[in-house]
Amino acid sequence: MKFFRDKLSSEISDTTDISKPWDKDNQAWWDWYVSLADNKKTKGNLIKTKPLPDVAIPSDDEVESELAKTYPLTNDQIVFFQKNGFIKLKNVFSPGAILKLRAELINLLKEEFDVDPDKGAHDRFLSLEMTWIENTLLRTYVLSPRLGQISANLLGVPAVRLYHDNVLAKQAGCGRTPWHFDDQHFPLDTNDVVTAWIPAQPTPIEMGPLSFAYPLDVHKLVNAVIFEKTGTNYDREVSKVFAKNRVAINETPFELGEVSFHHNLNFHTASQNSTDRSRVVLANTYYRSGARVINSPTMVSGDWQKFMPDVKPGDLAASPLNPICWPVNDK
Numbered sequence: 001m002k003f004f005r006d007k008l009s010s011e012i013s014d015t016t017d018i019s020k021p022w023d024k025d026n027q028a029w030w031d032w033y034v035s036l037a038d039n040k041k042t043k044g045n046l047i048k049t050k051p052l053p054d055v056a057i058p059s060d061d062e063v064e065s066e067l068a069k070t071y072p073l074t075n076d077q078i079v080f081f082q083k084n085g086f087i088k089l090k091n092v093f094s095p096g097a098i099l100k101l102r103a104e105l106i107n108l109l110k111e112e113f114d115v116d117p118d119k120g121a122h123d124r125f126l127s128l129e130m131t132w133i134e135n136t137l138l139r140t141y142v143l144s145p146r147l148g149q150i151s152a153n154l155l156g157v158p159a160v161r162l163y164h165d166n167v168l169a170k171q172a173g174c175g176r177t178p179w180h181f182d183d184q185h186f187p188l189d190t191n192d193v194v195t196a197w198i199p200a201q202p203t204p205i206e207m208g209p210l211s212f213a214y215p216l217d218v219h220k221l222v223n224a225v226i227f228e229k230t231g232t233n234y235d236r237e238v239s240k241v242f243a244k245n246r247v248a249i250n251e252t253p254f255e256l257g258e259v260s261f262h263h264n265l266n267f268h269t270a271s272q273n274s275t276d277r278s279r280v281v282l283a284n285t286y287y288r289s290g291a292r293v294i295n296s297p298t299m300v301s302g303d304w305q306k307f308m309p310d311v312k313p314g315d316l317a318a319s320p321l322n323p324i325c326w327p328v329n330d331k
């Protein structure tokens with residue numbers, strides 16, 4: 001959050017003052033956040049998706065043993081991530097483990113929102129978080145040694161903790177996710193933060209896969225763009241600066257089992273979901289164990305105390321809800 005703290009007070013107006021904490025829930029946060037996206041929604045028929053692949057669904061124990069295994073990274077992959085701030089890795093999960101995850105996420109979304117996220121064009125960005133606390137199957141995915149190990153290796157740190165899980169369902173017809181980097185969101189005093197974005201279905205371009213600007217330091221090009229808490233100016237200005245500077249953008253489909261990892265300084269966005277299926281994702285964020293909460297979290301951090309109960313600004317970020325996910329036997 002250095003970027004916001006550096007703004008001169010003379011530049012802060014009512015639309016740019018984000019200093020007050022968020023006082024609603026995280027679904028309200030997402031409803032607000034996607035309203036900041038510049039949308040030229042294409043009207044018309046949604047693109048019909050193919051049926052989901054017919055693969056064997058593993059048992060809970062089989063998923064647990066799959067995700068207990070490490071996923072060795074090459075030095076080139078680590079260097080790529082550290083230079084570009086993101087990487088997409090194939091076969092992090094088996095197709096069956098992903099389809100099992102999807103079925104569970106759809107059930108949770110149905111329960112919470114009383115709507116089948118896959119039926120009809122509801123046009124909303126639905127979110128759920130902290131599912132792993134009560135749901136043992138989700139816990140296997142969220143606290144998995146495999147995701148913890150990949151995250152720690154990409155960041156080059158000895159141990160990572162969980163910040164939170166996030167179920168993100170971009171329903172059929174829902175518009176863009178605005179350009180941002182996650183340094184704006186996580187109230188942590190470290191840049192050793194990574195999010196594993198796990199699509200729970202094959203995700204073609206028309207469904208709005210997460211897309212990344214690179215290399216990592218392109219965030220410096222938009223440091224001077226002032227975040228506004230209403231309207232779409234910020235999103236539009238970032239797009240303009242990136243286009244003017246011919247910034248490279250990776251917008252590619254995700255196969256079943258492919259997962260992206262992005263650093264908290266990586267700028268990313270996602271297009272409209274123009275298909276008839278919800279783009280369901282599990283997004284887990286991990287950070288270097290030993291990090292602290294910054295002194296002044298803002299409204300852009302959302303309801304962060306839900307993710308770190310009883311942790312105060314300036315404290316070590318290590319509540320019982322932030323377990324160490326790698327190495328496996330650390331506490």
Ligand SMILES: O=C(O)CCC(=O)C(=O)O
Pocket residue numbers: 168170177182195197210268269270281283
């Ligand atoms: O899923 C999306 O559209 C946005 C997700 C995102 O920005 C994130 O996980 O950091």
